[in-house]
Amino acid sequence: MSTAAVGTQVRQIDSLIGQYAESHRNPRNVLIHWLCVPIIVWCVIAFTWLIHPWVAYAFGGLSIAYYLTLSVPIAVAMAIFLAAALVITPYIPHPGIVAAVLFVVTWVFQFIGHEIEGKKPSFLDDLRFLMIGPVFLLAKAFRKAGIAY
Secondary structure (H helix, E strand, O other): OOOOOOOEEHHHHHHHHHHHEEEEEEEEHHHHHHHHHHHHHOOOOHHHHHHHHHHHHHHHHHHHHHHHOOOHHHHHHHHHHHHHHHHHHHHHHHHHHHHHHHHHHHHHHHHHHHHOOOOOOOOOOOOOOHHHHHHHHHHHOOOOOOOOO
């Protein structure tokens, strides 16, 4: 169910998405997030892969465990994305350099988006919102496709 309330309680995922959405209303900022957030997630996977593939697997597993506390469909979608990231990372030439460049560039764009928005990034108040960016985007896609999350 993708409604904000179950009975009279607001689900944690809906509360987090609502808080995140407060600083993601401008369409240009949201578009920047659609482009940058998936790349940033891949960069984090690439960085953990460079430490050791098992570190990347552990990070992915812990991320999925967190997403499962919020929503099974969101966790499944993130598991698919993270699995794809783990599969492609070893085939990217110089993944550390590529990830470092993309990480810096995409974060610059993220901050430009928030300048356009006129609001600071949510994670500056609560680090959980670094994990909620992908959830925000997936929830938008799920709602548009009519899929309950």
